[in-house]
Amino acid sequence: MLKKNLGIVILAVLISFIFGTVVFAEDEWVPFEADQENVQPMECTIVKPVGPNEKITAVLPPITDEDWSIGPKDAPLTILEYADFQCPYCSGAGLALLEFQKNHPDEVRYVYRHFPLSFHEKALMAAYAADAAGAQGFFFEAEHLLYSTQSDWSGLESLDAFETWLKDNFKTQISGLNYDQWLTDFADPDLRAKIDKAFDEVVATGVVSGTPTIFLNFNSYQGSYDEAALTSYLKFFELQGKAFQECPPNLIDVNKDYRAVLDTTKGKITVDLYTEQAPLAVNNFIFLATQGWFDGIPFYKVVPGFIVQSGDPSGSGMGNPGYQFANEKHDLKFGDPGVVGMANSGKDKNGSQFFITFNLHDYYQQSIKEANDKLTSENKLTDEMIEKEVQDQLNKMSDSYTVFGKVSEGYDVAQTLTTSDSILSVTIEEKAK
Numbered sequence: 001m002l003k004k005n006l007g008i009v010i011l012a013v014l015i016s017f018i019f020g021t022v023v024f025a026e027d028e029w030v031p032f033e034a035d036q037e038n039v040q041p042m043e044c045t046i047v048k049p050v051g052p053n054e055k056i057t058a059v060l061p062p063i064t065d066e067d068w069s070i071g072p073k074d075a076p077l078t079i080l081e082y083a084d085f086q087c088p089y090c091s092g093a094g095l096a097l098l099e100f101q102k103n104h105p106d107e108v109r110y111v112y113r114h115f116p117l118s119f120h121e122k123a124l125m126a127a128y129a130a131d132a133a134g135a136q137g138f139f140f141e142a143e144h145l146l147y148s149t150q151s152d153w154s155g156l157e158s159l160d161a162f163e164t165w166l167k168d169n170f171k172t173q174i175s176g177l178n179y180d181q182w183l184t185d186f187a188d189p190d191l192r193a194k195i196d197k198a199f200d201e202v203v204a205t206g207v208v209s210g211t212p213t214i215f216l217n218f219n220s221y222q223g224s225y226d227e228a229a230l231t232s233y234l235k236f237f238e239l240q241g242k243a244f245q246e247c248p249p250n251l252i253d254v255n256k257d258y259r260a261v262l263d264t265t266k267g268k269i270t271v272d273l274y275t276e277q278a279p280l281a282v283n284n285f286i287f288l289a290t291q292g293w294f295d296g297i298p299f300y301k302v303v304p305g306f307i308v309q310s311g312d313p314s315g316s317g318m319g320n321p322g323y324q325f326a327n328e329k330h331d332l333k334f335g336d337p338g339v340v341g342m343a344n345s346g347k348d349k350n351g352s353q354f355f356i357t358f359n360l361h362d363y364y365q366q367s368i369k370e371a372n373d374k375l376t377s378e379n380k381l382t383d384e385m386i387e388k389e390v391q392d393q394l395n396k397m398s399d400s401y402t403v404f405g406k407v408s409e410g411y412d413v414a415q416t417l418t419t420s421d422s423i424l425s426v427t428i429e430e431k432a433k
Contacts, residue, residue: 132188
């Protein structure tokens, strides 16, 4: 009888342990597994990639084999420059663009077109010399020589002195140049006539009026020529080739909770995702994470005390996954530290960019108080008025951007992030409710 009772007790303990283990497992976070059966796409709008500006391509001639060009014809980024060899700003731009193309030989095509300004008396002759070198395949070597030594020759007193300088330096500084042939081409009236009329032809387009004038894939560009700035645009145009052509599938299950673990260069950040309140944003984030969209991308925008932003592989702030989806309205608000929201380019124009907030209440309060301190005494706000302004700013932000998660672990990590940091990978985890 004792053995029988002992057996029953042992069996009861085993059953309790087994079922207890099962219950415990259901409470644990496990790797996300998407159900691919009968999956319907989420609501979104496909975004047309940024192509050449039609107003520009309507007046500028297409790039042909007649152009001075370096880099592959099918490069993701084509940089077209209209410039003048005597223009001081052009020397900085030209040398930077040559270096950038050299650093990205398979991804960047650099095209140079002459726009010799009439008040630069040596610009035409410099162009003659460069084109004569170009006839032998040394145009860009000539460009580099002319720009890197511009301070040496631009102040010469006469064109005769400049011509002598050109002949001496092209003979000695451009390795491989057939000097006698260059002299012949340099004096060729047909070569000179082509360059002589370049200015009038370009002016007639109406889109080039000064130097340097630069176009990225036939879109006007007036930004910096440094490596970081140009790389962001290169990545932006490369990103368009990776953009999705259809809306993401609906992957989330309303009967499960989800969280994202962001492994960053500073450590891990865990974000609890608000599936019920923001199903579009959560589904989108989970889809992009499973596609590796966030892997290796930068925190390209950091405003201390305000936000840290990522989600754009190009790091330019212009990147999108090829589609946009609508804002979602709910009761969740910005204000507390660690709230996560969707960045957008306007109402209902959410894509892949997201941000982690810091203490927005304190941030707005401090900003308003600093502005208030500069007011005259009769115009100063009371504490109650300042708090109302703070709440107005928070409400405005909550109306403009969808809240879809909150940091549950690693908020201290988020606070240390800079624009030098990046997301290494994002893991999605799930558990039954």
